[in-house]
Amino acid sequence: MNALNISLPGLSLKNPIMPASGCFGFGREYSHLYDLSQLGAIMIKATTKEARFGNPTPRVAETSAGMLNAIGLQNPGLTKVVEEELPWLSQFDVPIIANVAGSMEEDYIAVAKEISQAPNVHALELNISCPNVKTGGIAFGTVPEIAQSLTKKVKEVSAVPVYVKLSPNVTNIVEMAKAVENGGADGLTMINTLVGMRIDIRTGKPVIANQTGGLSGPAIKPVAIRMIHEVSQQVSIPIIGMGGVETAEDVIEYFYAGASAVAVGTMNFVDPFICPKIIAELPELIHSLGFDHISECTGRSWKTVEKLTHHRA
């Protein structure tokens, strides 16, 4: 029996493991290392209407059990992604989740409308949470009303289900999640990076040219788990979880917290084979924990607690 296949809005996945946006380009580099058809899905690099160069370098810095990045949404632009990258990716038997970004509402709408028509794009991931872009962006990810309205407008034009990617840099993550759910989001992806900074003690200057960057990697996993645990109990749309995933055990922890699929970001840089490795390890792990199918794990942390409370009452 297949213990890993998962159905989510727009996505019929062989398994719930996928590379996170921005950590896998458009797949070309990793395709030289392994067959991309093994993956549950691929979240491609953020696409904006026009090509962008992004921020000056240095764009990355290492931190304890994590890293900072301030790529600044560098990408070849909508046309090139639709005309070159997506057709190239169509040689693999893997659904694509297109990460959509912009500085203004109109940008998001334009990208969403067109990219969602691509035959291998099965869902959009609305990136309202990129911490490395100065203009506009931040309000989309931190003001519930603005996020809701953007979600609604994108939903209107998208040919495929829309997942909204939440920023952890907010006081109340549940409020943000509910707002985008009310805006019609079909699912959530969380979390994007925490805003962080490092300073070089010899030069006195921020290590990253953009000064601040997004903190990712194992360091942030407890924050992601907490947020997914809170949000999954308050919304009825599925969550694709991410933040520091490095092992099959981490995947289970994300499911227990309330995720229905998991993306791997930073750890691709450390171990380029991490996604296929985790996919290979999951079936045995799931069975050793007493499950027949990974979907049984979703929300177990709070389902267990509920059951316990009920039992004691």
Added chain:
Amino acid sequence: MNALNISLPGLSLKNPIMPASGCFGFGREYSHLYDLSQLGAIMIKATTKEARFGNPTPRVAETSAGMLNAIGLQNPGLTKVVEEELPWLSQFDVPIIANVAGSMEEDYIAVAKEISQAPNVHALELNISCPNVKTGGIAFGTVPEIAQSLTKKVKEVSAVPVYVKLSPNVTNIVEMAKAVENGGADGLTMINTLVGMRIDIRTGKPVIANQTGGLSGPAIKPVAIRMIHEVSQQVSIPIIGMGGVETAEDVIEYFYAGASAVAVGTMNFVDPFICPKIIAELPELIHSLGFDHISECTGRSWKTVEKLTHHRA
């Protein structure tokens, strides 16, 4: 020449290094390991009006380069702290910063009023940011108006300067900082812990009995540095920085970001001698970086950038 002495409101410090609140109890345990008079100051465990037992155990869990705690403000209560712990601490030549907590405004006011009278308490640290207490607390740390009003009321009764401890779990840290500055705060201490969670994959339950806990340690340092960098440019009161400090270099990084003193929390558990070690290493490090006095380091990251911009213009 003394390269480390620092003057802050209420505090005339031999050096800018102090253990962070909750990570050093009331000093008794560490006093068996070294002479507490070496420290710049001591931030004692949060004190509430009545004694508290705190949360059920397990209260701590390890994470990648960090830990979660949900002690739940366990402490012997105001009377015992004032009558036993503070007099005991007065044998050391070290100023005490008393961490003041509560569930309601009146609690804070009562504790602040009385504890600020103790002769060795030279400043208060208003803990409006403890993530592990369910009732009330959270609004104090996340709603600017409420934080401002509390600060004002505590200032009215306190016999010593008041530092407000900011929570990182907010969308806009500058707004919080400015609110408490407007409320009359004499300084800021930042950051408290990020709210996080871990789930045991065998039991399916949160590792911490309280479910969520506060994430501390090196993992959170980039978040702290970023927040201090932002806030220090927008307020005119000094900042005592904390979050994952483990080396003398980290101290310099905090100063560069904008801190005027630094507290060490979690790393006391890993290396109980960490504070005196850092204090011993700092003078040489400062000189090797070309400074005569550590105070020259404060805000260097943004001062440098300013200068550069100016120069280029």
Added chain:
Amino acid sequence: MIKQEICQVIDQREIATNIYELTVKGELVHEMTEPGQFVHVKVNNSLSPLLRRPISIANIDQSRQTFTMIYRAEGKGTSLLAKLKQGDLLDVLGPLGHGFPVDEVESCETALLVGGGIGVPPLYELSQRLTANGVNVIHVLGFQTKNAVFYEEEFKQLGATYITTADGSYAYSGLVTDVIKNENITFDVLYTCGPTPMLRALEKENRHKKVFLSLEERMGCGIGACFACVCHTGDDPTGVSYKKVCSDGPVFRAGEVVI
């Protein structure tokens, strides 16, 4: 006195499946006076894992200035600990806490030592102290399965030793409490260390006896400063009074704290 010292590994061996016996040398051995105390070790020099690990002192050899720990390699930290080889260095903080009171039992009286799994190790040093004092010792030691059994011979040399396995794959089958009952074991003082359900059962079944239990709790500092490891006291089970497992314990008199 508590010391922090970089100790040297003298020997490390796997003595049962995943169970390691690690002997290290250091001056802090001179501070190790009570059986049942523990050390807090940093398994490597890195931030991963971050925290120290509490491990009981299983044997002390003052003449050689060494002490021995016995532990199960399970999670991240203990698995790394298991890789240490002779000559490697280990950062040890200790000795910590209060151990088993050996003077609660007189010469010629009988002490029953009951251990479960990785609760067995501290009983070894205890048993040596007691026998040195002329106390009769009886050991009842429970393990999961045959391959997990260790130190049977060592304990047998000190006194009567009953081994039981949860799955019946070796010696007796079942719980340590069954063995005590079925074998009609009598004693003056009971010392025990092991899983909480075992400690609870022993406490319950020996209400009117002198019983000393060694507890386990997740720890931060290990020295009493962080309030991670507290438990309620027996006389105020829902109130604010407390004991810290790391510094008031890990050994408590039965009833002293709520387990």
Added chain:
Amino acid sequence: MIKQEICQVIDQREIATNIYELTVKGELVHEMTEPGQFVHVKVNNSLSPLLRRPISIANIDQSRQTFTMIYRAEGKGTSLLAKLKQGDLLDVLGPLGHGFPVDEVESCETALLVGGGIGVPPLYELSQRLTANGVNVIHVLGFQTKNAVFYEEEFKQLGATYITTADGSYAYSGLVTDVIKNENITFDVLYTCGPTPMLRALEKENRHKKVFLSLEERMGCGIGACFACVCHTGDDPTGVSYKKVCSDGPVFRAGEVVI
């Protein structure tokens, strides 16, 4: 083809102050075809440090299936790397990027190889390839100070070698560009690797020559997927076109990218 392999350390030695020469063995050596490529190494098995470190390939020995890296132990990762001993394992991803084009210079022509500090290592493999092709090689190698000089003899065996130190403590004193000027060194092709200011100066002073530069940039993935290491192209210096140092470089023709 890029491979990931757990290689075995054959030898590690400190060849100048804080400069280590590390030789490892693995099948991925068969993939190492161009001089000037690099590998991305994981210095240990832990999360601390998290990221791989890019290190140039300094010497390739196909017959022994080994390659050599030369690096300065400075930060967290390289300091840990320096602790590896013969027999230890090292996780290597490589070979990565595009190296120096050896066929840009003909037999009997002259190639000038200019290295600065830890930019010197990749020139060693390059110099061997060039001399094997019958090219005359001249080396100008700059170091901070006397104790930082390495591989002087090795380079001398391949061709004329000028060493200069920034503080004048050994051989020539001053910049590599001064040496080239003062010694009137002429050449057909220039290959260089070292600090950016040095590369800029060489590029500027040799506008009409064939110049190939090896760049350094902070890296995430090392294989072209993360956009960490991009630079603007020379023909569109403020626009959106770009090259990735890790996969399009690290070696570029002068003018190809903005440095």
